[in-house]
Amino acid sequence: MPQDNNILRVILPGKLIDGIGTQPQEGKAVAIQGNSIKWVGSAADADNLDSNGATKEIMEFPGGTLLAGLFDIHTHTNMPGDGRTGEQINLDDNDEIRLLRSARNAATAIASGVTTMCDCGSWNRTGFALKEGLSAGLVEGPRVLVSGPPLTVTGGHLYYMGGEADGVAEVRKMVRNLVKQGADFIKIAASGGSTSTSDPYRAAYSVDELKAIVYESHNRGRPVLAHCRCTDAINAALDADVDAILHCSFYDNDGQYRYDQETAERLAASEVYLNPTMGLGQANRDRLIRIKNERGLTEDENQRLERSRVSGENSRAQFRALIEAGVKLVGGSDCGWSYYPFGDFQGEVMSLHRAGLSRIDAIHASTRSPALALGIADSIGTVEAGKQADLLVVNGDPAQDLENLRNVDVVFKGGARLATTNERTVSD
Numbered sequence: 439m440p441q442d443n444n445i446l447r448v449i450l451p452g453k454l455i456d457g458i459g460t461q462p463q464e465g466k467a468v469a470i471q472g473n474s475i476k477w478v479g480s481a482a483d484a485d486n487l488d489s490n491g492a493t494k495e496i497m498e499f500p501g502g503t504l505l506a507g508l509f510d511i512h513t514h515t516n517m518p519g520d521g522r523t524g525e526q527i528n529l530d531d532n533d534e535i536r537l538l539r540s541a542r543n544a545a546t547a548i549a550s551g552v553t554t555m556c557d558c559g560s561w562n563r564t565g566f567a568l569k570e571g572l573s574a575g576l577v578e579g580p581r582v583l584v585s586g587p588p589l590t591v592t593g594g595h596l597y598y599m600g601g602e603a604d605g606v607a608e609v610r611k612m613v614r615n616l617v618k619q620g621a622d623f624i625k626i627a628a629s630g631g632s633t634s635t636s637d638p639y640r641a642a643y644s645v646d647e648l649k650a651i652v653y654e655s656h657n658r659g660r661p662v663l664a665h666c667r668c669t670d671a672i673n674a675a676l677d678a679d680v681d682a683i684l685h686c687s688f689y690d691n692d693g694q695y696r697y698d699q700e701t702a703e704r705l706a707a708s709e710v711y712l713n714p715t716m717g718l719g720q721a722n723r724d725r726l727i728r729i730k731n732e733r734g735l736t737e738d739e740n741q742r743l744e745r746s747r748v749s750g751e752n753s754r755a756q757f758r759a760l761i762e763a764g765v766k767l768v769g770g771s772d773c774g775w776s777y778y779p780f781g782d783f784q785g786e787v788m789s790l791h792r793a794g795l796s797r798i799d800a801i802h803a804s805t806r807s808p809a810l811a812l813g814i815a816d817s818i819g820t821v822e823a824g825k826q827a828d829l830l831v832v833n834g835d836p837a838q839d840l841e842n843l844r845n846v847d848v849v850f851k852g853g854a855r856l857a858t859t860n861e862r863t864v865s866d
């Protein structure tokens with residue numbers, strides 16, 4: 439949506455997190471015009487800023503912090519986040535209903551402060567249709583980058599989305615086909631997952647197949663994100679030089695969690711981005727604890743809570759060690775999946791901090807790093823002149839308390855001010 443070039447908006451926040459510095463800065467101002475950030479400088483100079491005939495509009499947020507819009511690298515817009523599995527949604531819904539849900543989820547995401555997100559797996563053409571609807575202005579939402587159906591082996595994780603491809607020739611053709619339909623990046627189910635015909639503790643593709651996928655994708659300027667729930671799949675993905683590894687958990691073929699020092703060293707030495715998806719487990723545990731307090735848990739729920747507690751502790755310890763080893767993390771909620779509805783990517787940001795990133799690093803991992811991983815950091819991800827005006831003002835300072843990220847006062851996407859979650863609730 440092209441924005442009015444005749445207005446120069448000067449934003450004066452209490453603090454600025456520009457995504458480059460290591461600390462929030464005080465006394466700064468940011469001017470936006472049209473779709474983009476025009477100027478970033480000292481608040482004292484904002485008065486003398488030449489508006490070139492445009493009307494100057496001053497917006498003051500003395501108690502607020504201005505930062506780049508959040509970027510969630512891992513979502514599933516077709517999915518409801520109400521505990522139903524992908525297989526259930528495959529049976530319950532058709533693509534028309536899934537697409538409507540995507541539109542609703544996209545609206546929820548932008549209101550919560552997510553100005554860009556990746557849809558890492560949607561049924562058939564629904565993800566592409568969402569993107570087309572957004573660019574036609576039919577629905578409101580973040581910038582959405584879509585993979586379409588993930589590449590998966592026959593019967594592999596998410597096969598029901600429509601991306602089954604086996605062997606080097608078929609995977610090449612599938613990548614070319616997805617790019618033809620509008621894929622911004624390519625998603626691979628490099629191990630099994632929750633899909634009952636798949637095995638999360640086994641690598642799904644051979645290294646030759648993965649290399650063919652990465653070659654075809656990179657040759658078309660498309661990054662590759664690989665779902666890896668076991669150590670074998672992580673190593674195969676590293677062999678093939680993927681751009682980001684989702685989940686990245688150290689399980690062996692027997693289903694046992696074992697921290698793997700050699701794999702950790704490979705991850706740290708590589709340029710790959712890791713998306714731990716720890717917020718998802720936390721959302722599940724928080725939900726079960728809420729139920730426990732309300733009515734007590736069934737035996738089955740008790741066991742699930744215990745399993746989740748153990749796997750959550752393993753993940754936190756794993757990523758704490760990986761952070762010390764020097765890996766690059768990116769925030770990705772996996773929302774839509776399990777009991778993690780859209781609208782709280784902030785939970786994932788907080789989980790990165792709990793695993794050992796400083797607050798400001800957790801914010802960078804959820805704004806700048808995903809833009810770098812997707813190769814679009816020249817236009818979004820930091821608050822710099824010339825970039826798209828994708829901005830948030832939150833009340834308070836999230837570098838002091840990440841909970842403040844949930845307190846979104848203003849959202850801009852490409853210079854357009856959109857309603858926040860609070861504003862939507864008030865007007866309902």
Ligand SMILES: [Zn+2]
Pocket residue numbers: 512513514558559772775
């Ligand atoms: Zn996912």
